[in-house]
Ligand SMILES: O=C[C@H](O)[C@H](O)COP(=O)(O)O
């Protein structure tokens with residue numbers, strides 16, 4: 001990594017100078033370009049093919065050509081490599097076991113949107129100590145995602161800072177735009193260029209129209225300023241992304257996974273002429289941020305699906321090795337979330353198996 005940074009410094013010596021404007025609020029530090037990092041931590045052709053296949057499987061579920069349930073599950077945020085890989089190995093085994101009725105995709109969330117301030121994720125601060133070594137965070141993220149993909153798991157990730165998506169977009173099979181950014185034109189432009197399906201969450205106030213508008217905006221091509229793979233400012237031309245959908249995550253007024261809210265959302269999607277596929281996030285405002293309530297939300301979604309609500313194609317769970325969450329601090333407990341509380345592995349596995357059984361019994 002240092003060699004990469006030295007090469008960047010040699011090519012752009014000015015960018016290392018601190019500004020001499022005493023009023024300026026920023027100091028710049030160089031980062032590798034997306035192209036350089038992708039070359040340094042490259043994907044084997046077999047992994048690229050696997051990811052293309054996994055994206056297509058997810059598209060098929062969204063389009064109704066594959067009747068399995070899409071399940072995006074994993075930690076609220078990734079904060080250490082060992083527990084992420086430990087989780088991934090367990091998830092892969094479970095994914096194989098339930099493959100007839102479900103497609104499990106691992107949440108590998110490395111950027112966190114904060115309500116005010118807080119730790120912003122592995123990419124920003126891989127040492128969790130405020131040192132913000134983003135060059136290292138980007139490299140660790142790529143290595144981790146590559147290793148998880150090598151286990152055969154599809155990866156889900158929220159894309160928050162549009163500039164960072166280019167460092168990892170080749171590794172992701174399903175992308176999320178979060179409740180705090182769905183309304184942003186910049187994020188809609190970003191999604192219009194993504195090579196994978198993407199879910200737009202409803203807003204934090206519970207409003208679904210922002211997500212429907214986002215789907216309408218991102219299926220069109222856009223021209224917008226950004227950076228090319230070599231890090232040069234460029235006018236980017238996107239083709240538009242036809243594979244977007246709504247994610248219901250509840251809002252300030254409470255949950256929105258009940259039958260009436262789902263029916264209302266399906267009607268609004270139909271009226272707008274966008275994809276009718278809906279994923280329910282069993283966490284966040286749908287569980288009142290109490291991880292132990294996620295199975296109740298899951299149960300209700302499966303009940304509706306088994307009653308014929310075909311728009312419900314997916315669910316999301318925040319799940320880690322251990323239940324709950326912990327504050328950031330010196331001695332972190334292994335496998336416990338440092339952001340939102342998660343359902344522990346034993347419960348997660350149990351509930352996924354129960355759902356698989358219910359789905360399988362119904363289809364025979
Ligand atoms: O899923 C994550 C959180 O809900 C989101 O990042 C906001 O977190 P915060 O309110 O703790 O900042």
Ligand SMILES: C=C(OP(=O)(O)O)C(=O)O
Pocket residue numbers: 076109113158177178179180201249281284
């Ligand atoms: C931040 C997340 O969700 P939301 O945008 O719904 O708050 C998340 O899923 O990690």
